[in-house]
Amino acid sequence: MSQNLTTPSKKPSVKDGPILREHVFDGIQEFDQKLPNWWLFTFYIAIVFFVGYWVVYYSTDSMQTPTQKIDAKMAAIEGKKNQELVAMMDKLDDQVLLEWSTNSTITSEGKAIYSQYCIACHAPDLNGGVIGRSLIDDHWEYGGKPMQLFNLVLNGSPADGKGFNGQKMQPWKDLLGPEKAAKAVAYVVSKAPHVEK
Ligand code: HEC
Missing domain, CATH: 1.10.760.10 (Cytochrome c-like domain)
Known part of the structure; x- marks a missing residue:
């Protein structure tokens, strides 16, 4: 049933393309995919922004809480x-x-x-x-x-x-x-x- 889309000989890596994971839930399998770089970029930016915003909002007087x-x-x-x-x-x-x-x-x-x-x-x-x-x-x-x-x-x-x-x-x-x-x-x-x- 389970089957890798990449060549079976070497250990599959997400870098080579989507891998079909082995587990099956209710007959459904998942691909293991590398997240696109643009997505990761916005994700990390969001984390950095959150930390900065949090510090500015609560620890400085430059922004007022409601x-x-x-x-x-x-x-x-x-x-x-x-x-x-x-x-x-x-x-x-x-x-x-x-x-x-x-x-x-x-x-x-x-x-x-x-x-x-x-x-x-x-x-x-x-x-x-x-x-x-x-x-x-x-x-x-x-x-x-x-x-x-x-x-x-x-x-x-x-x-x-x-x-x-x-x-x-x-x-x-x-x-x-x-x-x-x-x-x-x-x-x-x-x-x-x-x-x-
Ligand atoms: C909810 C009821 C109530 C309302 C509404 C009210 N009053 Fe009175 N007023 C009283 C009471 C009770 C007294 C007596 C207070 C005391 O003896 O300590 C009083 C006393 C007074 C007195 C003094 C009377 C005296 O013989 O010494 C004046 C003047 C007065 N009110 C004016 C006003 C005005 C002007 C308004 C509207 C802006 C107003 N009242 C609204 C209940 C009310």
């Missing part, structure tokens, strides 16, 4: 947010928020933000409900100056606050950013009769 790329992007976003916050805090004070509360362009933007993010707990008429405090009664839990309201919205209930029916308010800084938060507060101020001027 985690590093994401971290860098997050840091950039965080930096931008902080810049925005700093710029906003520079420009805002009680007086500015009171002015904003009389500017109909800003209060209508603020109303849209309020309707999207605040209405569920503070109600359409701002009178609060089961979860959120009333914003139009005469009580302010953490101070009733515009900037005190803004800081509360931005940073959420203080850690030592007792909350309202045990509920605290989350910080809105990340979700809204300082500008939208300030506009929402301007709208609240425009509606609340008891804001301290």
